[in-house]
Each structure stands twice: as C-alpha cells, then as structure tokens.
Amino acid sequence: MLEKVELENLSKGNIVAYGEIYRGELNTSSLEILSPLKEIGKTLNKKLVLVCLIDSLKDIKNLEEIRKSLADEVWFVINEELKDFREDLYAEVLVKIIESSQPYGFFFPATKIGMSLAPRIAGALNIGLCAHVNSLEVKDNQIVMARPTYGENIIAKLISKSTPVMATISLGAFSIKYGIEEPLMKEIVFPKDFVWKSKLKIRNFTPFKKKPTKLSTAKVIVAGGRGLKNKENFQKLFELAEILGAEVGATRPVCYEGWVEEERMIGISGVIVRPKVYIGFGISGALQHTVGMENSEYIIAINTDKEAPLVKMANLALIGDAEKILDLLLKKLSK
Numbered sequence: 001m002l003e004k005v006e007l008e009n010l011s012k013g014n015i016v017a018y019g020e021i022y023r024g025e026l027n028t029s030s031l032e033i034l035s036p037l038k039e040i041g042k043t044l045n046k047k048l049v050l051v052c053l054i055d056s057l058k059d060i061k062n063l064e065e066i067r068k069s070l071a072d073e074v075w076f077v078i079n080e081e082l083k084d085f086r087e088d089l090y091a092e093v094l095v096k097i098i099e100s101s102q103p104y105g106f107f108f109p110a111t112k113i114g115m116s117l118a119p120r121i122a123g124a125l126n127i128g129l130c131a132h133v134n135s136l137e138v139k140d141n142q143i144v145m146a147r148p149t150y151g152e153n154i155i156a157k158l159i160s161k162s163t164p165v166m167a168t169i170s171l172g173a174f175s176i177k178y179g180i181e182e183p184l185m186k187e188i189v190f191p192k193d194f195v196w197k198s199k200l201k202i203r204n205f206t207p208f209k210k211k212p213t214k215l216s217t218a219k220v221i222v223a224g225g226r227g228l229k230n231k232e233n234f235q236k237l238f239e240l241a242e243i244l245g246a247e248v249g250a251t252r253p254v255c256y257e258g259w260v261e262e263e264r265m266i267g268i269s270g271v272i273v274r275p276k277v278y279i280g281f282g283i284s285g286a287l288q289h290t291v292g293m294e295n296s297e298y299i300i301a302i303n304t305d306k307e308a309p310l311v312k313m314a315n316l317a318l319i320g321d322a323e324k325i326l327d328l329l330l331k332k333l334s335k
C-alpha cells in the first residue's frame with residue numbers, strides 16, 4: 001500500500017525527476033539522471049523525488065529498479081487514463097504537480113517522451129528550459145547546466161532565471177547508481193474535479209519490432225559515418241557487431257540519409273556513449289559527434305584522411321578505405 005498524499009499537500013522545493021514509465025516499463029534513462037541530481041540535492045540540501053505517471057502499480061515490470069533508485073521519494077499518479085502516453089494529459093498532470101509542489105528543479109531524460117513533455121510544460125508555466133544538458137553542478141548555490149551550443153562548437157554554461165530550473169538531460173551522459181535506502185513511495189491524490197481527459201485518441205498501437213538499442217551501456221561500439229559511402233556498406237557494420245558482441249552507432253548525416261535508424265545516432269543530438277572500445281569507420285570526428293563518445297576507453301579510427309579530428313584523438317588509427325578494411329575484418333573474423 002502506498003501512502004496517499006493530496007495534491008495540495010505535496011512537499012515543496014524538491015529536486016524532481018520525471019520517471020518515464022511506458023506500457024508498464026520504467027525507462028532506465030530516468031535512473032541515469034538521478035545520479036547527478038542526487039549530488040545536487042545533497043549540496044543544496046534538497047530532497048530528490050521521482051515522479052511517475054501510471055495506470056496501475058502492479059503492472060510495472062521493473063518496480064525493483066525504482067525501489068533501488070537514488071530517489072528519496074517516489075510519487076506515483078495512478079489513473080487508468082494514463083495507460084497510453086498522451087502528451088496533453090501527461091503535461092497537464094505534471095503542470096498541476098509543479099504548481100502545487102513548487103519544485104526547485106524539474107528534470108527529464110532527453111527521450112522522445114521527455115523531449116515532448118518538457119517544452120509543453122515549460123510553455124504552459126512560461127519558464128525557461130535547457131535542452132540536452134550533459135553536465136550539472138552547483139555554484140554559488142545555483143544549478144549550473146552545461147551543453148554544447150553555437151552549432152555545438154562551444155560548451156555553454158547556463159543558469160536558469162526562472163524556477164523550477166528545467167532541463168532535459170542527454171541520454172547516456174550519466175551512469176545509473178543505486179541508493180542504500182529504499183525511497184518512500186507515495187500516491188498523489190488529485191482533486192475530484194480534475195478532468196482526466198485527453199484530446200488525443202489512440203486508434204491503434206503497433207509495437208516496435210526491433211529490440212531497442214543498448215548503445216549507452218555497450219562495452220564495444222562499431223560506428224559508421226559518411227566515409228562508408230552507402231547503406232549497403234553500412235549494413236555490414238551489423239555483421240561485424242554480431243561477431244564482436246557490439247552495438248552499432250552512427251553519425252547524424254548517415255541517420256538522416258536513412259542508412260540506419262536515428263536512435264543509433266551518437267553525439268549531442270543523439271546518445272552519449274562510453275564503451276571500452278569504440279571503432280569509427282569513415283567518421284570525421286566533428287565536435288557534435290565526439291562530445292558523445294570522447295569518454296570511450298580505447299578509440300580506433302578508420303579514415304582515408306590522416307588529418308581527420310577522430311584520427312587525431314584516436315588511440316589507434318588505420319589510414320585507408322573504410323569499406324575495404326571492414327570487408328577484410330569480416331573475412332578474417334568470420335572464419
């Protein structure tokens with residue numbers, strides 16, 4: 001049984017993270033963002049709260065993860081209308097929680113859902129929103145957020161003028177840590193006159209057939225860029241990944257070309273990765289890409305241009321044609 005708390009009696013001034021639960025499954029990127037937020041909470045002496053919108057508690061598949069999380073408290077809003085993700089209703093519910101609990105900060109993982117909700121809420125509350133933050137710290141009692149900017153060529157440090165401080169945090173920018181004590185679990189009771197209605201109607205639900213990528217936690221990544229020349233060559237990376245037990249990553253242009261799905265994009269507009277080994281085939285190493293992989297332990301670059309930035313930052317560089325080297329590797333390793 002959860003302790004029930006009326007909407008108007010929620011505690012105030014907390015650091016709040018959005019706990020994204022979709023179809024009964026907690027998206028673990030919500031746990032990633034708790035790691036920096038816990039530190040911030042400690043420094044500012046504020047409670048860390050995870051807010052989850054669900055239709056039923058018993059259907060949550062990974063409730064254990066929530067129990068082990070760094071949050072001090074978990075607040076659930078439970079209503080059958082929250083079964084499907086419908087932005088307008090979800091945003092309205094979160095706006096009510098923010099208005100009532102006046103958090104110091106409210107943060108979202110930069111998932112598709114997080115990136116859809118955060119601007120709606122910021123717009124409704126007329127407050128600022130910082131997108132794709134990849135570092136957070138406290139200075140002079142304020143939260144300082146960092147993200148690449150100006151064509152992603154410099155790192156901007158931002159302080160919000162409005163409260164709650166709001167941001168989406170890049171996927172993979174932080175790793176998941178677990179807490180010592182189980183968080184206090186509460187159910188927020190909304191006023192009886194709250195209308196649980198959305199303007200959106202879900203007519204059909206087609207589950208995504210492919211398994212979601214595990215890029216942000218992969219130990220080995222084989223990534224491809226424009227130097228692979230075409231989709232057919234790019235597909236060979238999947239064969240190599242299969243042999244190496246790796247995940248496939250990509251640069252933005254090849255995702256936009258349709259060679260591979262966008263969820264494999266590494267960089268400021270995609271996922272931040274930190275594998276033990278990163279192998280880049282035909283990737284120049286633009287800052288927008290490298291901010292997403294610079295923490296890899298061992299970087300191998302394959303490029304025809306020995307002056308390419310990724311070649312310069314690599315631990316090992318192979319100067320040559322990416323397609324030929326990929327073919328040779330596949331021939332050798334598949335024996």
Ligand SMILES: Cc1cc2nc3c(=O)[nH]c(=O)nc-3n(C[C@H](O)[C@H](O)[C@H](O)COP(=O)(O)OP(=O)(O)OC[C@H]3O[C@@H](n4cnc5c(N)ncnc54)[C@H](O)[C@@H]3O)c2cc1C
Pocket residue numbers: 151152224225226227228250251252253254265266267268269270281282283284285286287288289292302303304305308320321322323
């Ligand atoms: C706001 C903004 C956000 C962005 N976000 C991202 C992001 O999140 N992630 C991202 O990746 N990019 C992002 N970009 C794009 C980024 O600036 C670069 O354009 C992109 O990373 C370059 O991709 P690439 O290395 O595949 O292509 P290119 O820069 O065209 O590089 C291709 C490389 O392949 C080499 N090459 C050519 N032929 C061969 C061959 N036969 N064999 C081997 N090597 C060869 C070339 O020497 C070159 O180094 C963003 C850009 C902007 C403006």
